[in-house]
Amino acid sequence: MKSITKGLLVLLLITTNNVFTQKNSVNETAGSSLELPQIRVVPIKDTKTERNYELYIELPEDYAENPDKKYPVLYYTDAVWHLEMLSGATEYLLEDIILVGISWQLDINEDLKNERGAHVSRFRDYSMSEHSNPEIQEKYQLGQANNHLDFIRNEVITYVDKTYRTDPNSRTYFGYSLGGEFGAYILMSQPDTFNNYIIGSPTVKDELEYLKELNTKIGPYESSNRNSSLNANVFIAYGSLEDESVTEPIDEFVKLLNDRRDGGLSVLKEVMNGSHSGAFPMTAVRSVSWLSSALNPIASDDNDISFWSIPLLNNPYINQAPEDRKDGLSVGKLSVGNKDQNTILEVSQEIFEGKYGNYDALLISHKNKLVYESYYKKGRINLPHGQASAVKGYTSLVLGRAIEMGYLSMDDLDKPLIHFLKDLDLTKFTPGADKITLHKALTMQGGLTIDREKWKEIENDSIRLKGQGLVQTLLEHSEPITDETQSYLYGNFNPMLVMTVIDAVVPGSAEAFIKKELLDPLGITDYEWSKHVSGLPQAGWQARITSRDMLKFGHLVQNRGKLNGEQFISEAYLEKATSGIVRPAIDWMPKNYLYGYFWYYTPVQVGNKTYDMTLAWGGGGQRVIVVEELDLTIVISGYDRDDDKIMKPIFETVVPAFAKN
Template identity: 50%
Template sequence: MKIVRSLVILLCITAGFAQNGTQSKGKSLTYPKVSVFPITDTTLDREYELYIKLPEDYATDTDTTYPVLYYTDADWHVEMVSPATEYMLKGVILVGISWQRNIAPEMFEKVGPHYSRIRDFSLKPAEKPEIQKKYQMGQAPKHLAFIKKQVIPFIDQHYRTDTRSRTYLGYSMGGEFGAYALMTQPDTFDNYILGSPSIKNEIPELTRLNAAYLAQNPVKTHGVHANVFVTYGTQETEVTGPIDAFVKLLNDRRDNYLSVQKEVIEGDHTTAAPQTILQSVAWLGRILDYESGRNAPSYIFDVSLLNRPFISTSPAKRNDGLGVGVLGPDGGDPKAIHQLAQEIASGKHGVYDSFLVYQKDKLLFESYYNRGRLDLAHPQASATKVYTAFALGRAIQLGYLDMEDLHKPIASFLPELTPEKFVSGTELVTLHQALTMRSGIRIPEEQYDAMRENPGNIQGQQQVQAIFEQSAPITEASQSFNYGMDPILVMQVIEAVVPGGAANFIKTELLDKLGISNYEWKTSPSGLPYAPYRSSFRSRDMLKWGQLAANQGQWEGEQLIPKAYLEKAMDRQFLTGDDDIFGGGPSVSKQGYGYYWWTADLKVGDNTYYCQSAQGGGGQYVINIKELDLIIVVTGTDNTNKTLQLIADFVLPGFAR
């Protein structure tokens, strides 16, 4: 907080000098670490300057590409943007764009050196002819063309830029110019910072531009991938209504890929500027951290949307134990998979966060969308059930259980229970039945909610006691497939038989051995790890679960899971019916179930491939296709996804040839 307060004071002082043009006598100062390069708008023969500041590690970290923050009114704002980013946004290239340098001498004398900003940043010509003759207003389209076609390519050519991460910052008329860019060519930048935009009289024009853009680019097929930060001062009463109307204009698009945040800053148009710079830089820092996975929040919906997807047909080798290859030369059809990736990015198939393809011990394709990130653990929902089944298999491999125990009653492993209080039939429910979701346990949801609201009554094995007391009686009819609370019973058995408890056992005997450290596995009200859901893993680490299954339980030469157990777990032990196949379509049939693994047949031409998958609500998949030595990982937040059908349509044909 001391740094922020000091920066506010410093920026207020520099802003006062900059905005008012106050100068003291003495030597001029070349701004530290900022290089100045001339650049000419070759279309209009207008000369400008670029104020460029590189990150401290730019010269030494030669493998890194950097996001770029472009800002207008550089003559004023360099003294605010540079120190703010020095402390709060270090890994970014700063590019300030000056006013025109070769303006007519009479304009320099009459208006000042900032004459060109009035012309370059304004949306439309002035209504009064004499003003229009003097200022030549309404040239925002020409200035945007200059930035898009000459400034940005110049920076990308001469510096190591991350072309997927460009930000625009403009204040006052610079904010008005940013609003124009956002409404007409939003893909110019990924993030827009619009400080106190001068749009008092521009809402009709912005509304017209918005309608024209949407007519050519419907939200359903051409969502705007942008994060927008808009501010105004508490004393700027004249622009409060117009800026609120502008924000409403953006929100009324109902575009899932457009994120808009509005902040009201203490002060008037001048005094609010320093705090606007600070708050917007802090906002941008959070976005860039989320995009890279640094300091990312644990809750997926707290993550900003990626403006542009990350798509790689030759994934980078990272220190995570996964081999890498190149899509095409090492397998698969690059054209078909890239087409699918582009369609996913456009939102055509719903909301996906990641999509990875792995074959023969090589990651061949890696992509992230929306809230997906390379280093962010993604909620797994019901895919957690499969990871729980792996934990049980590990207990069998280490001798804490054996394969015969799968057909023994769960109650026989839990000595703290009081069987005489059980509902009829619960004492006979076996591990095998719980692993196949056929225990017969039936408890109304509201009754189960009441249990969770009183965690003191369901600590440890008392959770099973409560379930066995409150279930409806177990009958042959009730022991049919039911997607309920059976995994809870399995986790209770693991807790009872392994030393040190289930949570420590899962970490040391599975996750540590797989090299998985970036994860979350929440604790349930019983004090045990959740078994049906509420774990989170990175997409690359989800591949490791798939590898462990594909390798028949072996990992780096060690048998972690018994082969016989995995065969049983991943076998199609019964059919669940084809009426409602999660992720299905016309090429997906014979949906079945094993030990929390889903199975299905995927038809490709005249061939059929047996598919085994861990699945979670929202679109989480670890898909194994043994015949092709293929593993596919998908994450998302859309229960209406058609992932298995898309795999059959776009992915399998390239590997089946």
């Protein structure tokens, strides 16, 4: 309701603004070109075709006051139709942007203009293909989108960039209806023209095959080749009352984009209330709000866009003196040598450019102060990020908290896990069930061997698996547990065994304990922690927290379990949890990594000295990295398939920068 109310308020304000603008234009511009407050009307010629157009340019209010500032630019076609709506929407939702409206051809054939209106050139300029009827084709000269795109790229954008202080990495196109079709053409033919595409109700019904052909010319996306990506944010919308013959082709175009599996492409489709024309006002408002999230490292509280649909940041956000956001983190300034500082900045630029894969954040804390904060792609300061298997490391901290509070002891780590679970029927267990201890489960050596097909039949049975029923079922269906089967085997069964014990020994429930005794004291309030089918909190994945909050977990490890000077996590437990206990014999694991209690350990060589590094690691690149001797905690978040490349600059650049100081 909040976002809807805000949207209606914005529309009301825009309507008021439009009335004011129209009144001024009538009083002051009779018989002349369009003149509006803050609008500059600039004649421009397409030198290739000798056609004359106009640009309607609106600068931000603070443009003159900030001579060193560069601004993003929003280009839009059908300028006369869209000027007022986009001007009003950006005024209230996105102030710091230059608006450039591109008119229809001015010196068009008078007979055509009188017959179809001043907008007649749009049929020629925005359409991809010639008409099948020779008479219509001769009359309107359809299918010249390629020429009009050349004009925009070579004349319009060049003029705007030379005349105004623009950000070349933040250009946006807005087009509606036939203008939306033109936007689809630009995206699929020369995607580097703009960084963001707003495509409203595009008339792509007869152009799908051509768009598919253009897609094949671009080629499939390859994660190792940045040039194979469209590198664009795309917002596509249409009206709920539009005919299926219009909406189905749009849906198919959206599918075409999504099927690319393009790591540099973000696509959001929305359906607006109304007909083809009636959906336009809300499309303008919603798309401008969406665009603001591509330009801002802070996600709007009103923005209900999912993580996977949020647009990629047009520029990296890098702060070497992070803001105190009153979230429980102390902040400071990056204090390393100038050469090291520049090298870290270069790493950030390389992350943004995708050299190491798809990453959203790099944060550095030194001496318990956040001194470097950077976000890329989908990363936002206040947006919880999926943690994948880093959750295993957090589950380990939950157990360490339970030990510190006396609900378990260090000796309990070597007791049979079933000793703590009183609701089990031991008579049905597989042989060797009592060989599973907390120590074995925490080091992925539980020894469970479950037939995959058999488990598929029961893994969603919430009644059978509820609470301790999960452990009961696992121990009934596992092959016998022996010394041979109790070797390292990565997966989520072992973490859930540990979570079941936590739930059994703490007062109340594991869910309440996690909130009250771990997250609340750390000031972690903006998070999602999913439930397993058993009803218990997930222990191995499916949680989301902000990158700043990831640092707080790292600080606990860096400070040997202390929080605000008081022992919070058992120090004895934490020392064991972050030590190298097991050498995993697994192909994807780096050879120098050892495994503790859901935390990894690896030595880091800097010059002639070796430092101990411990880390929580989740697939896609989620890492909480601690080098205690250097008072250093590093956080990385991302969604990369080959997620180990990011460690190269950590080992070779970031850690050495602090080892010198």
